[in-house]
Amino acid sequence: MSEQKLTEHLAGNGPAKDELQVAQDWMREGRNLAIATVVETWGSAPRPVGSHLVVDEEGNFEGSVSGGCVEGAVISEAAEVIESGEPRMLEFGVADETAWRVGLSCGGKIRVYVERLG
Amino acid sequence: MEPNSLVKLNEARRERQAAILLSEIGKGRDRVIREGDTVAGPLGEAVAKAFRSGKSGMFELDGQEFFLNVQVPAPRIVVIGAVHISQALAPMAKIAGYDIEIIDPRTAFATPERFEGVALRADWPEEAMGDGYLDAYSALVAVTHDPKIDDYPLIQALKSNCFYVGALGSRKTHAKRVERLKEAGISDERIARISAPIGLDIGAASPQEIAVAVLADIIQAFRKRELSAAEQAKGAA
Structure with a gap:
């Protein structure tokens, strides 16, 4: 995620995206995809429970589960989930240096559920 | 996620109808519940509570984790x-x-x-x-x-x-x-x-x-x- 996009995102005034509709559109196009969902948060997590990240088999993505710091990891896990069809539960702390630099809250922890569509 | 569940969930959202996508964690099984649908037992209580609060969350029943993805229109x-x-x-x-x-x-x-x-x-x-x-x-x-x-x-x-x-x-x-x-x-x-x-x-x-x-x-x-x-x-x- 670019710095500008991330800033917009944090300010809550980024372009309105509808990840679940994007997922449906991509499905109609015949793309294989995974949907990642924030299912639990502890502390000051940057994205609320229910936030989605939609990833296709080529690594294209829409949405966000953390405001930028763990998206890379989720996208690579998603590739394996699309391949195997086995859902996965991921856990992340978001208190890394990158998170601090762009002003994300530290000390939070999130659980992200990744599953294949279909 | 079942493709059919995704389509149903998006349909409810377009119609400004509250709906919950209920996922069985780890099983890849899910279903869409619309507000007013009857769900029996403790899961039904969790569903009703989730509709009222409008908040998504986890729910555990007999060792099985469920995620309730709540989609409600803005009041x-x-x-x-x-x-x-x-x-x-x-x-x-x-x-x-x-x-x-x-x-x-x-x-x-x-x-x-x-x-x-x-x-x-x-x-x-x-x-x-x-x-x-x-x-x-x-x-x-x-x-x-x-x-x-x-x-x-x-x-x-x-x-x-x-x-x-x-x-x-x-x-x-x-x-x-x-x-x-x-x-x-x-x-x-x-x-x-x-x-x-x-x-x-x-x-x-x-x-x-x-x-x-x-x-x-x-x-x-x-x-x-x-x-x-x-x-x-x-x-x-």
Whole structure:
């Protein structure tokens, strides 16, 4: 995620995206995809429970589960989930240096559920 | 996620219907539950609670984890009357997380200068509100004092399953209103849904204080509403 996009995102005034509709559109196009969902948060997590990240088999993505710091990891896990069809539960702390630099809250922890569509 | 579940969930969202995607974690199984659908047992209680709070979350039952992905439309307040009370109510509603729109055919009242940044329509409610305009996530507040303007939207609200109906006016004014609504064929049971005098009884005196009372009344109606199938059916009948 670019710095500008991330800033917009944090300010809550980024372009309105509808990840679940994007997922449906991509499905109609015949793309294989995974949907990642924030299912639990502890502390000051940057994205609320229910936030989605939609990833296709080529690594294209829409949405966000953390405001930028763990998206890379989720996208690579998603590739394996699309391949195997086995859902996965991921856990992340978001208190890394990158998170601090762009002003994300530290000390939070999130659980992200990744599953294949279909 | 089942492709069919995704399609159903998006359909509900487009229709401004509350829905929950219930996923069995680790199993890849899920289903879509619409508000008012019956779900038995402890899971049913979790579902009802999730609809009321509007919050997604995990739920564990017999060692199996479930995720309830709650999709509810934003609650909105439709105000008939671009009056003082509405001027105070608009910013407060926004702060509380409610969408608000104001309808008043009197162009001297419904001016953008008096309602900066607020969705405002200088039309008769008959023109502004089509069929199905008020849904289960809508509140109707009629504050013009003028039956020519207030009565139509009140009747529409009482026929709908919107979660709140309030009308400004003294007990005497309201008694006359009740007579007119009866003549229009609205049942006593429905008429009893109207919050009148409008707002929680906090002794509000100024228009600004009345706006606080109205907003509190709306919040109470929204957060304490019944979501059982029976109530839904009653509302939609």
